[in-house]
Amino acid sequence: xxxxxxxxxxxxxxxxxxxxxxxxxxxxxxxxxxxxxxxxxxxxxxxxxxxxxxxxxxxxxxxxxxxxxxxxxxxxxxxxxxxxxxxxxxxxxxxxxxxxxxxxxxxxxxxxxxxxxxxxxxxxxxxxxxxxxxxxxxxxxxxxxxxxxxxxxxxxxxxxxxxxxxxxxxxxxxxxxxxxxxxxxxxxxxxxxxxxxxxxxxxxxxxxxxxxxxxxxxxxxxxxxxxxxxxxxxxxxxxxxxxxxxxxxxxxxxxxxxxxxxxxxxxxxxxxxxxxxxxxxxxxxxxxxxxxxxxxxxxxxxxxxxxxxxxxxxxxxxxxxxxxxxxxxxxxxxxxxxxxxxxxxxxxxxxxxxxxxxxxxxxxxxxxxxxxxxxxxxxxxxxxxxxxxxxxxxxxxxxxxxxxxxxxxxxxxxxxxxxxxxxxxxxxxxxxxxxxxxxxxxxxxxxxx
Numbered sequence: 001x002x003x004x005x006x007x008x009x010x011x012x013x014x015x016x017x018x019x020x021x022x023x024x025x026x027x028x029x030x031x032x033x034x035x036x037x038x039x040x041x042x043x044x045x046x047x048x049x050x051x052x053x054x055x056x057x058x059x060x061x062x063x064x065x066x067x068x069x070x071x072x073x074x075x076x077x078x079x080x081x082x083x084x085x086x087x088x089x090x091x092x093x094x095x096x097x098x099x100x101x102x103x104x105x106x107x108x109x110x111x112x113x114x115x116x117x118x119x120x121x122x123x124x125x126x127x128x129x130x131x132x133x134x135x136x137x138x139x140x141x142x143x144x145x146x147x148x149x150x151x152x153x154x155x156x157x158x159x160x161x162x163x164x165x166x167x168x169x170x171x172x173x174x175x176x177x178x179x180x181x182x183x184x185x186x187x188x189x190x191x192x193x194x195x196x197x198x199x200x201x202x203x204x205x206x207x208x209x210x211x212x213x214x215x216x217x218x219x220x221x222x223x224x225x226x227x228x229x230x231x232x233x234x235x236x237x238x239x240x241x242x243x244x245x246x247x248x249x250x251x252x253x254x255x256x257x258x259x260x261x262x263x264x265x266x267x268x269x270x271x272x273x274x275x276x277x278x279x280x281x282x283x284x285x286x287x288x289x290x291x292x293x294x295x296x297x298x299x300x301x302x303x304x305x306x307x308x309x310x311x312x313x314x315x316x317x318x319x320x321x322x323x324x325x326x327x328x329x330x331x332x333x334x335x336x337x338x339x340x341x342x343x344x345x346x347x348x349x350x351x352x353x354x355x356x357x358x359x360x361x362x363x364x365x366x367x368x369x370x371x372x373x374x375x376x377x378x379x380x381x382x383x384x385x386x387x388x389x390x391x392x393x394x395x396x397x398x399x400x401x402x403x404x405x406x407x408x409x410x411x412x413x414x415x416x417x418x419x420x421x422x423x424x425x426x427x428x429x430x431x432x433x434x435x436x437x438x439x440x441x442x443x444x445x446x447x448x449x
Contacts, residue, residue, distance in 0.1 A: 002031040002032060002033050002051035002052060002053045002152075003031055003032075003033060003151060003152065003153060003167075004029070004031055004053075004153060004155070006155070006165040009029050009153065009155035009165055010155070010157070010163060010165070012029060012055070012073060012078070013027050013029060013155060013156075013157035013163070014157070015075070015078060016055065016057060016078050016081075016082060017157060017158070017159055019078065019079045019082040019083075020059065020082060020086075020159055021086060022059035022060055022061055022085075022086050022089060022159075023060055023061050023062065024059075024060040024100065024101050024158065024159050024160065025057065025058065025059050025060065025082070025085075025158060025159045026057075026058045026101055026156070026157070026158035026159070026162075026304035026306075027055065027056070027057050027058075027156070027157050027158070027304070028055070028056045028154070028155070028156045028293070028304050029053075029054075029055050029056075029154075029155040029156075030052075030053070030054055030056075030152065030153070030154050030155075031051075031052065031053040031054075031152055031153055032051075032052055032150050032151065032152030032153075033049065033050070033051050033150070033151050033152070034049065034050050034052075034148065034149070034150045034151075034152075035047075035048070035049040035050075035120060035121075035122070035125060035148070035149050035150075036048055036049075036125070036146065036147065036148040036149075037125040037126065037128070037129050037146075037147050038145070038146045038147075039129050039132075039133060039143065039144065039145055039146075040143075040144040041142055041144070042133045042136060042137050042142055042143055043133075044126070044129055044133075047122065047125060047126075049122070052071070053071060053073075054069060054070070054071045055069065055070050055071070055073070055078070055081065056068075056069045057069070057070075057081050057082055057084075057085040058085060058304065059082070059085040059086040059088070059089040060089060060098070060101075061086075061089050061090060062094065063094040063095050063096065063098040064089050064090065064092045064093070064094055064095070065089055065092055065095050065098060066084075066085045066086065066087065066088025066089030066090070066091070066092050067085055067088065068081045068082075068084040068085040068088065069081070097328040098328075099327045099328050099331060100160075101158045101159070101160050101162065101304070101306070102158070102160065102162050102305075102306045102307065103160045103161050103162060104160075104161045104162055104163070105162055105164065105291070105306055105307070105308050106308065107164050107166075107290035107291050107308055108281065108282055108290045108308070109290065110166070110281050110282055110287040110288060110289070110290050111193070111282075111284050111287040112166065112167070112168040112169070112193055112287040112288065112289065113151075113167040113168055113169050113193070114169045114192075114193050114194035114195065114196075116194055116195050116196045117149055117151060117169035117170070117171050117192075117193065117194060117195040118151040118169055120149045120151075120171070120195060124195075125147055125149075128147050128173070128198075128200045129145065129147065129200070131199075131200045131201040131204070132145050132175055132200040132201065132203070132204040133145075135201060135204060135205060135208065136177055136204065136208060139208060139212075140179075140180050141177045141178065141179060141180070141208055141211055141212070142177065142178045142179075142180070143175055143176070143177050143204065143207075144175070144176050144177075144178075145173065145174060145175035145176070145200070145204070146172075146173070146174055146175075147171070147172070147173045147200065148171070148172050148173075149169070149170070149171040149172075149195065150168075150169065150170045150171075151167075151168075151169045152167070152168055152169075153165065153166065153167045153168065154166050154168070154289065156291060156293060156304040156306055157304070158304055158306065162304070162306050164290065164291040164306065166289050166290055166291065168193070168289070169193050169194075169195075170191065170192070170193055171191065171192055171193075171195045171198055172189075172190075172191045173189065173190045173191070173198060173200055173203060174187070174188070174189040174190075175187070175188055175189075175200070175203060175204050175207050176207065176388060177204065177207040177208050177210075177211040178211060178449075179211050179212065179215055181215070182449065183214075183215050183216060183217070183449060184210075184211040184212060184213070184214040184215035184216075184401075184449070185210070185211055185214060185387070185388045185389065185449045186206070186207035186208060186209065186210025186211035186212075186213075186214065186367070186388055186389050187207055187210065187232075187367055187368055187387070187388030187389060188203040188204065188206045188207040188210075189203070189232055189368075189427070189428075190203050191426065191427075191428065191429060192426070193287060207388075210367060210388065210389035211389075213389070213391070213398070213401060214388075214389050214390070214391070214401040214449075215401065216401065217390070217400075217401040217402050217403045217404075217449075218392075218400055218401070218402055218403065219402070219403045219445060220364075220392060220402045220403070220405075220445075222405060222406075222442045222443055222444050222445060223441075223442060224439045224440065224441055224442075225362075225363060225364045225439075225440055225442060226360060226362065226363035226364070226419065226436065226437065226438045226439075226440070227363055227364045227365075227366055227436070227437050227440040228353070228356050228357060228360065228363060228364070228365045228366065228393070228434060228435070228436050228437075229366050229434060229435045229436075229437060230353070230365070230366065230367055230368065230434055231424075231425050231427035231432045231433065231434055232367065232368045232427050232428065233366045233367065233368045233369050233386075234427075234432050234433070234434065234435050235427045235428040235430050235432045236368070236369050236372055236384075236428070237369070237372070237382065237409070237411040237414065238277075238344075238346065238411055238415075238430075238432060239344075239428065239430065240372070240374075240380065240382060240411065241380055241411040241412065241415075242277070242314065242341055242344055243340075244256060244257070244377075244380060245257065245314060245320070245322070245323050245324055245340075245341070246323060246324050246340070247264060247266075247323040247324060247325045247329055247330075247333070248325070248326065248329045250264040250265070250266075250323060251263065251264055251329075251333075254377065254378070255377070255378065256377075256378055256379055256380045256410075256412055257320065257323065258378065264323060265320065266320055266321075266322075266323055267319065267320065267321070268319065268320060269317075269318045269319045270315075270318060270319070270320055270412060270415070270416075271315065271318040271412070271415035271416055271418075272318055272415060272416055272417075272418040273317045273318045274317075274318070274347075274349075274418055274421060275315055275317070275318050275346070275347075275415050275418065276313075276315055276316050276317060276346070276347040277313075277314045277315040277344055277345065277346045277347070278311065278312060278313045278314055278315075278344065278345055279309075279311065279312050279314065279341035279342065279343060279344045279345065280311040280312075280345060281309040281310075281311075281342070281343075282311065283345060283431070285426055285431055286343045286345065286426060286429060286430060286431055288309060288342045288343050289309060289342060290308065290309055291305075291306055291307065291308055291309060292305040292306065292307045292308075292309055292339045292340075292342075293305025293306055293307070305327070305339075307327070307337060307339050309339055309342065310339075312338060312339075312341065314341060314344065318415075322338055323338065324338050324339060324340035324341070325337045325338050343429050343430050344430050344431075344432075345424065345430070345431040345432075346424060346430070346431065346432045346433060347421075347424065347433075348421035348422055348423055348424045348432075348433025348434075349420065349421045349422060349423065349433065350422075350423055351420060351421070351422045351423065352422060352423065353422060353434050355422070356420055356422055356434055356436045357393055357396060357397070357398065358396040358397075359396065359420065359436070360393045360396060360436065361394070361395060361396070362392075362393065362394055362395075363392075363393045363436070364390065364391070364392060364393065364402065364405075364440075364442075365389075365390065365391040365392075365393055365398060366386050366390055367386070367387070367388050367389035367390065368386070368387055368388055368389075369384045369385065369386060369387070369407070370384060370385050370386075370387040370388075371384050371385050372384035375408065379410055379412070380410045380411055380412050381408065381409070381410045382407075382408075382409065382410065382411075383406060383407065383408050383443070384406070384407055385404055385405070385406055385407070385446050385448065386404045386405050386407070386446075387404060387448070387449075388449075389401075390402050390403070390404050390405070403445055403446065403447065404445070404446040404447075404448055404449070405442035405443075405444065405445060405446060406442065406443050406444045406445075406446055407440065407441060407442050407443065408441050408443045409440055409441050414435075414437050414440065417437050417438045417439050417440070418435065418436070418437060419436040419437060419438050420435075420436040421433040421434075421435055421436075422434035422435070422436075
């Protein structure tokens with residue numbers, strides 16, 4: 001029962017709304033089947049599959065809001081949940097930021113569902129793990145990896161006539177390989193909606209190459225270096241920046257987008273002119289949900305937000321073009337309520353990783369970052385560590401492996417120091433290019449592999 005059709009979901013939502021005695025009511029219904037397989041030391045350790053189906057009801061009396069959830073779907077249980085949400089709402093204090101629910105909306109169809117992923121079974125997962133473990137065993141390397149696939153849907157509705165339904169699939173795979181002596185480590189990660197695009201063997205072979213190449217790493221003095229960030233590393237820092245493009249935080253003085261003396265810095269040039277970033281739920285490589293919301297109370301009182309997700313330009317030629325707005329904050333400001341990005345696309349160039357390395361006289365190649373933490377939210381200064389393959393580049397070639405560094409850097413500064421951008425690829429649910437960045441700050445050494 002975890003995966004319901006559009007018609008089946010709407011039948012349940014309509015039934016729930018029919019029980020309502022509240023001024024307004026919203027309902028979200030989410031289901032998924034999730035499977036996984038995990039291995040370490042070249043041996044599968046766990047595997048499994050779960051099914052979940054849950055309903056969240058939000059009732060509103062005036063500006064008093066209450067929510068309740070359930071995973072039982074007989075009529076008595078559904079009505080009991082509605083009554084419980086109404087009871088909580090009557091007892092709740094008024095929410096001064098409550099905004100009335102949206103009426104019917106028009107949603108696009110996205111390519112977020114792939115039948116190939118929905119058909120994944122335990123045999124497929126076992127073969128995927130074998131395709132990763134086997135080449136490592138043959139090369140005396142040790143693999144530790146995890147594959148997770150999800151097939152699900154989200155459906156939303158409210159008493160004002162709004163209804164939305166979206167099916168989706170996803171598959172995520174990551175693998176770390178180590179040399180027998182433990183001094184070399186490599187890493188690769190892949191994520192897709194369509195599992196036919198995934199080769200665990202190909203990803204593992206990249207991790208194997210990095211592990212073998214990173215043995216006997218040498219120490220290099222900390223300092224400012226030109227770096228080439230692989231997409232996995234770049235997506236971590238740029239993703240953190242994108243999460244901070246919020247109008248309210250900026251206007252309340254809590255953001256790098258806050259203007260001294262009040263207001264925001266929307267429309268200012270922050271980055272190199274080659275930087276353009278947008279989101280688009282209709283993009284076939286990183287398709288997203290056509291609507292926002294579907295959880296009890298997450299969006300400031302309605303439970304279900306319901307705004308259509310649209311193509312949104314966030315940065316154009318280095319200029320911040322949009323900030324996200326909650327419906328309340330947009331109403332207060334008298335502007336359009338722009339939903340936050342759910343995955344983003346950063347434009348790049350046509351160069352490959354090999355091209356970026358070849359063009360570098362001296363620099364450092366970074367596979368990925370780890371343990372990233374905020375140092376200063378208002379300047380977006382972060383610290384973290386390199387990991388699983390860090391290499392010195394000299395005269396356009398990888399010279400030798402180097403010990404890992406702790407970095408202290410801001411993506412805002414980083415995107416001002418762009419030397420070159422490669423061809424965008426999917427990494428961490430976004431499309432992002434490898435980046436060549438000058439003056440990247442490494443603050444200390446780390447002995448961790």
